[in-house]
Amino acid sequence: MNTYSIGEVAKELSLTVYTLRYYDKEGLMPFVDRTPSGTRVFKDSDIEALKIIECLKSTGMPIKEIKAFIDWCSEGDSTLKQRYEMFMERKSIVEAQMEELKKTLELIEHKCWYYKTAIDAGTEDVHKEDKIVVPNPN
Amino acid sequence: MNTYSIGEVAKELSLTVYTLRYYDKEGLMPFVDRTPSGTRVFKDSDIEALKIIECLKSTGMPIKEIKAFIDWCSEGDSTLKQRYEMFMERKSIVEAQMEELKKTLELIEHKCWYYKTAIDAGTEDVHKEDKIVVPNPN
DNA sequence: ACTTGACCTAGAGTTAACTATAAGGATTAA
DNA sequence: TTAATCCTTATAGTTAACTCTAGGTCAAGT
Structure with missing residues (x-):
């Protein structure tokens, strides 16, 4: 399975590393792994998740609401309905x-x-x- | 010919009076008349112009660029080409x-x-x- | 060993577009 | 005439979303 540095992901998604770290600080990327020394290690699935985030952002959704969605994802099947309704509203x-x-x-x-x-x-x-x-x- | 107060225009265009005064301060409304005591008096054509401004704004055009367009409008026929190209780009x-x-x-x-x-x-x-x-x- | 370059955090600074406040002037309704 | 409700300016504050700086760590290449 491939992994990527923050710089590679930034280039791939046409974002800056500042922006990616800002998203992480805002809680949009709780799924990204770290090396023992703290460096972020992105998986393919992380890039897919970031594409969803960019998709939501492009609809004008504020970062705080996107974070709510990400939190629901972490909570598992109990939040399926909320997530469904969120996308229907979008x-x-x-x-x-x-x-x-x-x-x-x-x-x-x-x-x-x-x-x-x-x-x-x-x-x-x-x-x-x-x-x-x-x-x-x- | 009908005239309107800033409050009426705000209601009509679903903006606040703050926003309209802000636009004026930024040079987006040099065409709006004033009473001797300084109160803005909007004409129907001013509301139409504001609708164009709102249209441009809804495409994500920054206020400074909209101001450039408004300035061109004040300069007359010599800027027709610029204005045409601006709308083609939009x-x-x-x-x-x-x-x-x-x-x-x-x-x-x-x-x-x-x-x-x-x-x-x-x-x-x-x-x-x-x-x-x-x-x-x- | 040392330099280079990419990574890290914490926190400060920036920008656009409002949004609100303060202090006051003009107009209308009782 | 006095209160309410407009309006005015100047200026300060807010918010979102970055964007950058400072000071440091870490891994690879010479």
Whole structure:
């Protein structure tokens, strides 16, 4: 079974060693082994767990909540329901984020069109009467 | 033409008056009028501009960059190209975010399944041999 | 043996984006 | 007119998530 140093894991996950040690300090990595002298030794399964952590982080989940999840994992089968519900809640949060992003993208695409036509006309004034000239979505 | 107080705008955009004043201090709202005594008076077009600001903010754009855009808007037609390029860049950033979120959602949905089956089995151990029992995407 | 470089901890510093407080001015309602 | 409820500025405090420094340990290479 492969093992990795903190520097290797940092490179692999595009994080800094500072960040990884910070996560450890916050209790996100209680599963990582140490050598007798204290150096962290990461297993493949640890990297997988860190990928889950990064996944949760990318949904905007705060580190304290991620720690709660990690704690549940350590507690075993008695917390299966909490963990399930946590992921179900994340699912609906992410779905809402995707909806939100879709609307954002539409507005941005409209702005791209707005500026493209303005550049072609040489002035933003072409849009001064938008409500009259182009009554609809623009 | 309608006008609004800072409190009304805050309510309308689900922000606090603190946040709006902070934005103003950071130079995001140079277009907002004042009464002779200094009270801000928001027009409908100001609220529309704030919605664009919120849109940019929701893509993760830092306030300093949003300020650069607002400054370009004040400078007039000479900055049309910059503004166009800025929105084109935002467009690809948002598209990348959507791709990322899609992958995140897939992982989360997998975890939902993982925990649902574990709950049904009464133990997480049903997944201990995933690689053998279910060789593929799980 | 010694130097180099990666690792360690504890704790301080940074940054962004608010969030709140203090002290006061203007406007409205009783 | 007096209280309430807005608003103002300046400035201080908070929070999350890093990010870095200081001072030290440890293992490998020359």
